[in-house]
Structures are given as structure tokens and as C-alpha cells.
Amino acid sequence: MAGHQILAVDDDPAILRALRRGLRLEGFGVDTAGSGQRALELVAVRRPDAVVLDVSMPGLSGIDVCARLRSGGADVPVLMLSAMDDVADRVAGLAAGADDYVVKPFDLGELVLRLRALLRRAGRVPGAAVRVGPLVVEPAARRVTMHGREVEVTRREFDLLEVLALNAGLVLSREVLLERVWGYDFDVTENAVDTFVGYLRRKLGEPRMVHTVRGVGFVLRAPAA
16 A cells, blocks of 8 residues: 555644554555645645545534535545544534544554555445455445355345455444444344344355454455465
């Protein structure tokens, strides 16, 4: 991922310093902005590969910035920084066009993994097949094959598998999977994720691919050779 240029936006100078230092150590180029207005100016001038954007800023909020970027036709990946347990912020950010979010106080390692997942997705041709070891997920055809054998899955199973495959190697919490696959349907509980993961493991015939990370969530990895 060396060479990707990231724009980090937050009104807290300490967070900006931490992001600049941490992301540069991971090989990213980093620009920073301390306000929403400055962020819009830098996006226009610097054309970053991705934006890390704080939701709650005085004046022009992160949600406003994201909405303006999308209304102006910008498709740059946006990773929101959201306050702990503030579901309303996350809903508003995603509705405004954000691609993903990380909850403050964030772990830099998780933030970097999410950024890399966003950059991978941004580099893909829309609808292109996703390959993880012997697994192939074809979003355009909504088709799944394993070792060349077609696997029959339901609509919801496909949606869950697609999210896991697009984020292969990244641990996704049950909450994130609920939001991505089921939306904000509060009649669905986190147990649904475990249930559908179980369905996928049986249908794929490769239980070692979808790993449970105790107390965190699930991750899809290619099976060891």
C-alpha cells in the first residue's frame, strides 16, 4: 500500500498528530486538516486516495463534508471516526456516503486494516469477482464457487459472504456485519450473524475459512495450504 495518499481530518490536534505519525509508519503519505472546510479544499487540490474523517467537528461537520463530497461526484473512500456508542452518528455518516467507520478511541492497527480494505475495494472494477483461496464470490452474478464447484446460497447468505470476502483478513464485529448485511433492522439480533456464519461454513464445506475471533467477531481467511 506504499504510495497511497491519505487525508486525515479532525479538530483535535493530538489525534491528527497520532494519525500522521501512525499512518506514515505504515507507509502512507498523509495530509491533515483541522476543519471541514479545509478538508474540502485539500480534497480538491490533493486528490487523496482515501479520507479519514471525524464525524463531530465544529462548523462543517464530518457528515456535512461527506455529503458535499458525494453530491459533488467525488467517490474517494471515506472512513469515519465516530464517538463511542453513538449509533446516530454512524447512521448519519453512512447515510451521507461514508464507506466505513471506526469508533473512538480507535486502535491504529484496526484503522489501518480498514483503510487497506477500502483501498482494495476502490481499486476493483465494480461487480468483479472476489477470490479468497479456493472461494470465488461473483457480485454481478450473485454466484459462489468453492474449488470450482457452485455453492447454492440464499440472498442473505450471499450478502454476508460478500462482505466477509471484500474484507478478507479483517476481523468484523457482529455489529458491523449486522449493519452491512441486515441494515438497521433492530428486530434482528447479533445471534443472526452466528446462525448465518454456521450456514455458510456447512455449505462451503471448509469450516477453517470463516474464523470466530472470541469476543470480537468473524474473519474470512484462505485456508492454510
